[in-house]
Amino acid sequence: MSGYDSDDDDDVVVLVCVMDSMVRKLRRRSRIPKHVSSFSGHEKMCKLITGHEGLLLEHIRMNRDCFHRLCILFTVQNRLQETHTLTVQEQLMLFLTMVAHGDSNRRTAYEWKHSGKTVSRYIDTICSHLVQLSSRFIVPPDFNTVSPVIANNRRFYPYFQGCVGTIDGTHIPCVVDTEIAAAYRKYYLVDAGYKNKAGFLAPFRGENYYLHDRRQEDGDRRKEMFNYRHASLRNVIERTFGVWKNRFLILRGIPRYPLEKQRDLVIACAVFHNFNKLFPMKRRLLIPRMM
Numbered sequence: 001m002s003g004y005d006s007d008d009d010d011d012v013v014v015l016v017c018v019m020d021s022m023v024r025k026l027r028r029r030s031r032i033p034k035h036v037s038s039f040s041g042h043e044k045m046c047k048l049i050t051g052h053e054g055l056l057l058e059h060i061r062m063n064r065d066c067f068h069r070l071c072i073l074f075t076v077q078n079r080l081q082e083t084h085t086l087t088v089q090e091q092l093m094l095f096l097t098m099v100a101h102g103d104s105n106r107r108t109a110y111e112w113k114h115s116g117k118t119v120s121r122y123i124d125t126i127c128s129h130l131v132q133l134s135s136r137f138i139v140p141p142d143f144n145t146v147s148p149v150i151a152n153n154r155r156f157y158p159y160f161q162g163c164v165g166t167i168d169g170t171h172i173p174c175v176v177d178t179e180i181a182a183a184y185r186k187y188y189l190v191d192a193g194y195k196n197k198a199g200f201l202a203p204f205r206g207e208n209y210y211l212h213d214r215r216q217e218d219g220d221r222r223k224e225m226f227n228y229r230h231a232s233l234r235n236v237i238e239r240t241f242g243v244w245k246n247r248f249l250i251l252r253g254i255p256r257y258p259l260e261k262q263r264d265l266v267i268a269c270a271v272f273h274n275f276n277k278l279f280p281m282k283r284r285l286l287i288p289r290m291m
Contacts, residue, residue, distance in 0.1 A: 041112035045090045060096035061247045062272070066279040067092070079129040085118060094119065095126045099269055102249035127261065130268035137274040138267070141165050143186050155229050162186050163201070166237040167194075189234040203227040244273055 048056050053064055060067065071089050074080045080088045090112075098108045098119075105123070109116045141147075141164040150156040150163060166189040187201045196202045204223040245251045248269040254262045 041086065041090055041094065041114060044112065045087075045093050048093065049089070059100065060093055061100045062096060062276055063279070066276055067096075069279055070275060074129065080125070085114070086122065091122050091126065095123060095268075096272070098123065099248045099250040099265065099272070102252060102254075104255045124261070127264040127268050130271045131264050134267050134271055137271045150233070156233055159226070159229060160189070160201075160233060163189055163233065166190070166234045167200075168234075168237045168241060189230060191234065201230075203230045244269065247273065 048059055049064065049067075056067070057063055062070070067089075071092060074092065075088050080091055082088055086094070094108060094112050094114075097103065097111070103111070105116050105119055108123075109119045112119070143164055146157070146161050147163070150160050156163075164186045168191065187199050190200045190202050192203055192205060194200050194202050204227055207223045207227045250265060251269060254265055257265070
């Protein structure tokens with residue numbers, strides 16, 4: 001009788017093992033995908049490239065011709081290669097979409113149906129190459145030439161003939177070798193948050209930035225006139241940053257990446273912005289302002 005019970009128990013164990021194996025196989029076959037967007041990343045890219053150009057511009061802040069040239073640049077210089085997972089076009093479009101809309105790594109992975117690890121790897125790779133390209137597309141001003149904007153405008157010339165640019169935001173100080181010190185006799189226009197010092201020209205403190213009608217008043221208006229012209233010339237940097245942040249929403253709030261990666265993303269957006277200006281559209285398409 002005990003022998004019968006032992007055989008019966010063995011049969012039950014075997015049956016349980018078989019059922020467990022079948023359940024595992026069924027789970028593998030009916031695996032629920034994590035990313036369930038309408039199209040695969042490749043399908044989404046193809047629809048954007050072949051669809052209406054306004055939709056493409058809204059997604060990547062770049063027109064079709066400019067995007068194709070960017071892909072050629074990265075391919076010819078062997079900076080990106082097609083893999084079994086993503087084409088060069090999809091790699092760049094994934095990155096452009098992320099910086100244009102300020103998407104997180106998780107959101108980008110969801111939209112393009114790739115793992116977060118894959119997305120992170122391509123972001124790092126493209127960022128690295130864009131930093132290498134920055135010396136080609138981000139060019140410092142010519143310190144020996146007066147800008148036509150200043151030279152051809154009596155409001156600014158000769159008062160700002162030494163101005164080579166404007167600064168807004170944070171400036172990182174550095175120590176300059178004697179051999180290149182001559183370039184630092186020029187200066188940048190800065191706002192009242194900076195002190196007047198070598199290389200920086202700030203407005204007069206306590207004075208207006210606009211002109212009142214004082215034809216009936218006495219007093220010296222030279223400081224107010226200087227501040228007015230200073231502000232007129234300097235606000236180009238504010239307008240530029242405004243356009244820049246509307247084009248690449250990631251600049252309004254970069255995700256919690258390592259500090260070096262955040263720095264590289266800012267440089268990458270600057271490279272894309274200047275590359276875009278090399279190939280403007282014949283007809284301007286307005287980018288809707290994202291609030």
